[in-house]
Amino acid sequence: MIKLIFGFPLHKKFETALDLYCSIKKFNNNPLVLYSSNQDIGESVDNLKKVPSKRVYKYNFMHNCVFDMCEVIKDMDFDFFVKLDSDCLFANYGFERIFEEKFDFCAQIEQDQALRWEHGVKLFRNLKSYLELLDDLGLKRKSHTIAGTMCCLQIYSKRAVKFISENVETIERSKGYAELKRAAHYQNLCLSDAFFPNLLKDIGFISIHNPFTTDLQDDTGFVRWRPYWGIDEIVNKDISKLAILYHPVQRNLNDPFRKYIMEKINLRNIH
Secondary structure (H helix, E strand, C coil), X not given: CCCEEEEEECCCCHHHHHHHHHHHHHHCCCCEEEEECCCCCCCCECCEEECCXXXXXXXXXXXXXXXXXXXHHCCCCCCXXXXXXXXXXXXXXXXXXXXXXCCCEECCEEECCCCCCHXXXXXXXXXXXXXXXXXXXXXXXXXXXXXXXXXXXXXXXXXXXXXXXXXXXXXXHCHHHHHHHHHHHHCCCCHHHHHHHHHXXXXXXXXXXXXXXXXXXXXXXXXXXXXXXXXXXXXXXXXXXXXXEEECCCCCCCCHHHHXXXXXCXXXXXX
């Protein structure tokens, strides 16, 4: 059986984070779940463990949570680390099917230099800084494609976690990385979506298309950027036909969509 560790950053509303934890626990064989908060929200509960936030998780810098979590779990017994946003909810079984194929990370976006993806365009504009970072890591670019993912759902193999944890100090000392952070701040480059997929691609690690996320021009999937899921999209749907994972779900215990899911799967809940 594949052994997973889940983790997510938390900015507000610990009660809705407990919803996510309960849904992970029910549908994923009660794995270890970690969370970290710059705002020092909440405390460890059951198999939901609070870990220190060493870095800042502001917008476009959510990859810092992956740095923090990789350092915490690097020596633990696991096969994959699943990073989520706290406004996700599991609603059905089947997530484990993605692990039937060998891979190290998910990248549902990979395009050539005729880019359509906003953050891929911005990374390409800052390619010199990215190449300087690769050089500091002793790496060369493997291909001319730009890879990306959605920060609300990222999956990393143990060897990917090992690489990240062993090289984070070199990355953070790199002038190229400093320039990428400037681009995140001033050009709205989302490092959370663009940084790790390209770095792991250029190491030569194996990617897989993320089956739970939508294409760039498609808002019909279950994991999407916006809009928030509404009750009209699932009301009266047979419980067996609920999706495996939903994002984004309003962080409000009284949100009709959230209440419907939690009641349907009988998880209103430890809080």
